[in-house]
Amino acid sequence: MKGIRWWQLLPLIFVNLMWWGCSPSEALQNDGSSCRESQLESSRVDALIQFDQHDKDAVRIHSDMTVEIPMADWVLADRLLLGKHSEEYRHAMQCLLRGKDTSIRRSEWRFDDPEVKEQGQDIRVRYESYAWIRDYAPIKLGPWVIKWKKGGTWTVQFSPTTLQKSHWKVQADLGGLRFDDTSKTASPHDGKWMWEGDPPGRITFDLGLPWQRWWVLTYGRSFWSKIGVGAWWVCASVVVALAALRGRPRRPSAGSDGRRDSVVQAVLQWAALSGSVAVMLIVISYQHVSPPWNALMCISAGLALTLVARPWLGGTPLQARAVRAAVISVAAAGLLVVVAPHLFYLPPHLVSKTEPSVLGKVGYVLMGLAAVWLWLAALTAWAWRFAREGLMVPASWTDRWNRAPVLCVTLASLAIGAVAGGLLGCLSWANENQWERSSWPAGQTAGQTHGANVANYLANFSLSHLTLIFSDSWVLTGIALLALLSYRTRTRRQDDENRERSALGPEGPDVLLTAGIFAFTSGVQGASVAGNAAQYPIWLLLNIASLFGVLSVGRRWSVLGRVGETFCLRRMRSERWRRELMDRAHEHRFLENESRVLGKGGSASMTLDQVEARQRDLRQWLLTGCDSDRPPPAHLSVMDIALAWGPEGHWWDNAVRAARVAFWFGIPGTVGLLVLELQPRLQQMRLRYEPTALPEIVVKFIALQAAWAAAGFVLGALWRLLPGRPSPVRALSLVLAYAVPACLAVLLNLLIGGAFTRLLLYSLFMAVVLTATSIVMDASTFSEDQQYTHSRFALVMSIYRLQGFAAYIAWFLAQLAAAATLWEYLID
Numbered sequence: 108m109k110g111i112r113w114w115q116l117l118p119l120i121f122v123n124l125m126w127w128g129c130s131p132s133e134a135l136q137n138d139g140s141s142c143r144e145s146q147l148e149s150s151r152v153d154a155l156i157q158f159d160q161h162d163k164d165a166v167r168i169h170s171d172m173t174v175e176i177p178m179a180d181w182v183l184a185d186r187l188l189l190g191k192h193s194e195e196y197r198h199a200m201q202c203l204l205r206g207k208d209t210s211i212r213r214s215e216w217r218f219d220d221p222e223v224k225e226q227g228q229d230i231r232v233r234y235e236s237y238a239w240i241r242d243y244a245p246i247k248l249g250p251w252v253i254k255w256k257k258g259g260t261w262t263v264q265f266s267p268t269t270l271q272k273s274h275w276k277v278q279a280d281l282g283g284l285r286f287d288d289t290s291k292t293a294s295p296h297d298g299k300w301m302w303e304g305d306p307p308g309r310i311t312f313d314l315g316l317p318w319q320r321w322w323v324l325t326y327g328r329s330f331w332s333k334i335g336v337g338a339w340w341v342c343a344s345v346v347v348a349l350a351a352l353r354g355r356p357r358r359p360s361a362g363s364d365g366r367r368d369s370v371v372q373a374v375l376q377w378a379a380l381s382g383s384v385a386v387m388l389i390v391i392s393y394q395h396v397s398p399p400w401n402a403l404m405c406i407s408a409g410l411a412l413t414l415v416a417r418p419w420l421g422g423t424p425l426q427a428r429a430v431r432a433a434v435i436s437v438a439a440a441g442l443l444v445v446v447a448p449h450l451f452y453l454p455p456h457l458v459s460k461t462e463p464s465v466l467g468k469v470g471y472v473l474m475g476l477a478a479v480w481l482w483l484a485a486l487t488a489w490a491w492r493f494a495r496e497g498l499m500v501p502a503s504w505t506d507r508w509n510r511a512p513v514l515c516v517t518l519a520s521l522a523i524g525a526v527a528g529g530l531l532g533c534l535s536w537a538n539e540n541q542w543e544r545s546s547w548p549a550g551q552t553a554g555q556t557h558g559a560n561v562a563n564y565l566a567n568f569s570l571s572h573l574t575l576i577f578s579d580s581w582v583l584t585g586i587a588l589l590a591l592l593s594y595r596t597r598t599r600r601q602d603d604e605n606r607e608r609s610a611l612g613p614e615g616p617d618v619l620l621t622a623g624i625f626a627f628t629s630g631v632q633g634a635s636v637a638g639n640a641a642q643y644p645i646w647l648l649l650n651i652a653s654l655f656g657v658l659s660v661g662r663r664w665s666v667l668g669r670v671g672e673t674f675c676l677r678r679m680r681s682e683r684w685r686r687e688l689m690d691r692a693h694e695h696r697f698l699e700n701e702s703r704v705l706g707k708g709g710s711a712s713m714t715l716d717q718v719e720a721r722q723r724d725l726r727q728w729l730l731t732g733c734d735s736d737r738p739p740p741a742h743l744s745v746m747d748i749a750l751a752w753g754p755e756g757h758w759w760d761n762a763v764r765a766a767r768v769a770f771w772f773g774i775p776g777t778v779g780l781l782v783l784e785l786q787p788r789l790q791q792m793r794l795r796y797e798p799t800a801l802p803e804i805v806v807k808f809i810a811l812q813a814a815w816a817a818a819g820f821v822l823g824a825l826w827r828l829l830p831g832r833p834s835p836v837r838a839l840s841l842v843l844a845y846a847v848p849a850c851l852a853v854l855l856n857l858l859i860g861g862a863f864t865r866l867l868l869y870s871l872f873m874a875v876v877l878t879a880t881s882i883v884m885d886a887s888t889f890s891e892d893q894q895y896t897h898s899r900f901a902l903v904m905s906i907y908r909l910q911g912f913a914a915y916i917a918w919f920l921a922q923l924a925a926a927a928t929l930w931e932y933l934i935d
Contacts, residue, residue, distance in 0.1 A: 142183070187232060207268070259320075486576065
């Protein structure tokens with residue numbers, strides 16, 4: 108030792124310090140033989156794969172693998188009992204289940220981490236995972252690899268990356284799918300196929316998907332699926348343009364305020380732009396456009412959509428300058444990243460192969476936020492223009508916009524920026540969770556692969572969210588049609604009042620606008636519940652056609668149609684005459700109550716002869732208002748006519764009132780459908796792992812509420828034209844108009860093996876909401892009589908007592924019971 112200088116020991120001291128400072132897991136990972144796979148030969152492994160062809164929308168695959176490891180044989184066995192987030196646990200699980208395989212498994216889903224239990228001298232690990240055959244990509248699931256072979260045939264290979272020399276017992280439950288044992292070593296056992304003692308590499312078999320599932324896969328992969336989605340947008344644009352052209356006023360109205368064609372032009376422009384933008388998004392997604400061109404087209408399209416909307420139209424130059432300055436500034440900031448990526452240390456193709464720098468992330472965020480902000484601003488601008496030109500904006504909002512346009516633009520920009528930032532936050536959070544899930548148990552949270560993943564999702568942020576934003580812009584189409592209908596109604600309303608003429612409902616082009624509102628909101632939402640995009644264009648046209656059919660038949664069987672047009676001209680031409688009708692309806696209710704009391708032997712304020720004489724007078728008043736050659740049926744009374752007229756003087760006011768009522772009645776249905784949507788554990792996991800899952804929940808809530816409100820609006824608008832003496836029958840008429848395409852969708856889903864129960868539940872909720880709305884409308888018609896009753900329910904009882912209260916309540920309760928029963932069945 109005397110010949111050794113102290114400084115000569117420094118390398119040895121340094122190596123020992125590094126070994127001591129390194130965690131045991133890191134030391135093991137740096138050692139190529141750290142997994143000690145040879146010590147696992149005494150383990151016993153059971154592997155089961157199950158196929159379920161009756162899952163909601165795809166064939167589900169379940170892998171269940173159980174490993175029993177003698178603790179004394181494997182040096183890492185005790186580390187499986189540590190915390191699931193510790194490095195030692197993850198390294199041991201990697202050695203047990205993956206070995207040297209560190210590939211990303213995006214198609215594999217795990218509801219929980221593997222279950223680890225001590226059983227005497229052994230450790231038992233149960234590893235369950237799931238996957239769904241949604242496309243033709245290979246699937247790695249536990250120890251299995253599933254690949255498409257040809258047609259509807261898939262090859263399943265048992266290919267574990269570890270435990271090759273352990274004792275395996277392998278089973279396959281095909282769930283009724285066609286089985287072809289290509290290994291020739293399988294034996295049937297208890298309804299399954301089993302391999303025991305065979306080398307893992309020799310276990311393979313083919314399975315055949317039913318033609319319905321194979322057709323859905325083939326259609327989704329083909330160009331025709333893109334054509335189907337594009338056909339929906341083109342068809343929608345044609346319908347909107349036709350409705351706008353037919354709704355163009357032929358001559359200026361007294362209340363047109365010089366904007367005779369402006370709202371029509373806005374609707375036509377939106378029809379053309381929405382179809383064009385939809386085709387652009389389809390082409391981008393189908394052709395896999397590079398990120399720079401993708402961002403360039405998305406930002407440019409958002410800028411064009413906003414500027415063409417011209418939300419300042421009819422205002423001051425300051426309003427135009429404020430809007431233009433905001434959108435051009437945002438577009439310039441986003442395009443700066445596209446045209447000069449080197450300023451942010453990004454490559455020309457914008458997708459970095461390593462973890463982007465802080466400045467690079469700023470560039471990605473700037474580019475993505477600019478595109479999403481512009482598209483949200485475009486939708487906001489179009490909605491504002493439709494609502495303003497349709498005379499649907501409160502006067503206080505318009506005054507504020509005229510007085511302080513810069514402040515309004517600033518506040519709107521900040522609100523839109525907050526929404527866009529929230530979408531970006533969801534994207535980042537979900538993608539990090541997705542990376543953690545797909546890279547488990549290796550947990551590659553750093554390094555080149557993870558960095559490339561971050562760069563990829565940030566570079567494509569705009570396209571993924573623009574597709575979500577624009578796919579739900581059908582609500583804006585409904586607003587456009589509603590604005591045009593509102594404009595036409597309000598500008599013609601004064602003329603009708605001056606001529607003492609009261610329209611029973613929408614007339615001429617207004618009927619098409621009303622049908623379009625119904626189809627683009629309630630109808631399209633039903634199509635989305637049905638879950639087949641190919642049905643969208645057919646569904647849209649069938650909804651419009653069926654509503655026209657119900658209306659054409661209903662006019663002649665409606666209460667006001669049976670009393671004749673002459674009665675409406677004589678008795679309903681002004682507010683004074685309608686007031687007289689309500690007075691006589693109140694008198695009719697009073698006389699019926701007196702007659703009932705006298706019939707039971709009680710005392711009343713009038714004699715039976717007096718009651719009958721007053722009733723004859725009411726009947727005579729009714730007859731004198733009708734054509735002498737077309738008297739109304741004997742069972743129709745003044746009260747029936749009052750209920751058929753509704754609580755408001757104009758059909759538009761009836762529609763607005765019914766829409767408000769249906770909106771509130773629809774909230775339980777919306778909550779029920781969303782709870783059902785999130786009931787499967789996979790859907791709950793999607794909230795954490797898919798960037799658009801949380802925003803989709805918010806969008807679905809808004810869309811469903813819009814669907815209920817639109818259905819109520821159409822019910823109120825057509826209230827006087829729909830058939831049925833009792834009001835719940837009017838609601839049923841509208842449900843039948845919706846049921847025609849729904850039944851065809853059910854038949855198609857039955858044919859291709861798809862689910863239809865949720866569509867049935869949506870239809871039942873629609874029936875419940877409309878029936879409840881019709882009952883409230885009747886109560887509102889006689890709201891003045893509520894002062895003589897204990898509650899609104901007592902008022903409804905007194906109204907329907909004359910028309911069969913028990914039958915209506917039984918009908919409503921039957922709908923409620925059917926909807927509740929089906930919902931509970933689907934939840935269970």
